[in-house]
Amino acid sequence: MPSELRRPERAFTIRQLCVEFKCTPRALRFYEDKGLLSPARQGLNRVYSYKDRARLQLILRGKRVGLSLSEIREILELYAKGDGGAAQNAKALRKFRERIVVFEQKREDIDLALEELRTACARMEQMLADSRPDLLPSAEEYDKIVRARVDGPHEVRAH
Amino acid sequence: MPSELRRPERAFTIRQLCVEFKCTPRALRFYEDKGLLSPARQGLNRVYSYKDRARLQLILRGKRVGLSLSEIREILELYAKGDGGAAQNAKALRKFRERIVVFEQKREDIDLALEELRTACARMEQMLADSRPDLLPSAEEYDKIVRARVDGPHEVRAH
DNA sequence: CTTCACATTGACGTTTACGTAATAGCGCGT
DNA sequence: ACGCGCTATTACGTAAACGTCAATGTGAAG
The missing domain is CATH 1.20.5 (Single alpha-helices involved in coiled-coils or other helix-helix interfaces)
Structure with a gap:
């Protein structure tokens, strides 16, 4: 991962995250509605921190392996509050x-x-x-498929 | 797997498969509606063959890993017709x-x-x-969780 | 014969995870 | 000043995957 994205002070707009992870603003707002994200605000605009970005990554990863949003939320909540009393911790x-x-x-x-x-x-x-x-897919064609993987964060370069 | 279930002449009612795989008759009929299953009939009643049972197992496995029913259907269709002409095969x-x-x-x-x-x-x-x-979950408790796995076909024994 | 348990086919309702306008505000380049 | 592009909220629409009746049939048990 480019270290520039990891710098804690780095902030992202909703559009930047959407481009990077190939999703829509609507989806991010929806996750927020459901309590999976809670980005900061500048006025009305959402400002996503590096931690928010990491959470989003976990959300999308969870979705890809078949978890519902509420399941993901439960996991994130348990994961977040590592404190909350020993009894709570035991349940978690x-x-x-x-x-x-x-x-x-x-x-x-x-x-x-x-x-x-x-x-x-x-x-x-x-x-x-x-x-x-003659109909056998060529090796280069296979490479094309592999390179076209739609999964991880899409590298965003300055044009 | 108990070899009794593998015998090709073995037939199952909708209820038997539902108990074994922990799903509802509605779900099986729905999969049929969507073209993922096509069991035989005795009059109106559905009769599931061993092959139907195997398909169902694949369907549920697919669901657990986050595939949609239409994706599963596509895979099953490609998987089924291993013939269908060389060009078709190349696409598959x-x-x-x-x-x-x-x-x-x-x-x-x-x-x-x-x-x-x-x-x-x-x-x-x-x-x-x-x-x-004192709050640490005991080892036996962990075993209970593992034994309670809800995944595979549930062993059905004569009472 | 009747009741009971299970099967069938509709038809409508529900939850999840968004999509899709409609409307409105903010910053900025010309 | 004016449009452009991005953002926001609110609200209605929708596809998928069933759940949940309702009405009906049917074979076996008492």
Whole structure:
């Protein structure tokens, strides 16, 4: 990550975060409505800190792996208040352990899916290689797919 | 898996699959409506084959990792018709490769989340051990959580 | 024969996660 | 002064994935 984005004093407009993470202003305001974000204000305008940006990253990551916004909010809340009394902490610990179990299950689901997809691909490649090798997607085409990954924060360069 | 469930001639009622996979009849009919399942019929009643059961397992697995029903349907369709002409196959192969990339990203998201959850747990355990060791969840309690996993097909035993 | 439990097909309601205007204010370049 | 582009709030619309009745049928049990 460019260290410039990590500087604690760095602030972002709603548009900047939207471009970087490929989402809409509406979505960010919606997350705020639901209590997942609470950026500062300059007048009416929202000002997102580096911490807000990190939270947003967690939110989108959670969404990609199939969590609902309320689940994400719960996790973020537990994660935020590391204090709040020992009893509260003990409850949070239990919930976190539950989450870990769920995530491990998700991981296994993904591994199973990947395995099936890969063997299916291998079968199809074999069939194509036998029948119509000219139709086999080229290696460069595969690279294009990989480079076009839509996931992480999109590098934003000065034009 | 109990081999009894794997026997190709084995048939299931809608209720049996719902109990086994912890979902509702409404959901199965909905998946059918959307073209993800097409069980046989005895009169009006649906009769699910072993293959239908396997499809359902894939559907639910897909849902857990954050796929929409239409995405799942697309994958199942591509997966089903391994024939359909070489050109079709080449297109399917490209789509499968895209899916693989997406799934690899999801896997990474989950690994990142797991890492954060684990270090957070460790921190909280440390804090609790220092302040109120009596509140630390016991090892047996952790086992209970693990045993209570709600994921895979639920073992259905004759009473 | 009746009741009961489960099945079916509609049809409408609900929650989630936003999209899509409509309206209005602020800073800035010309 | 005037439009342009960005922002804001409010409000209504919408697609997905079912939940929840209502009305009906049907086979087995008592």
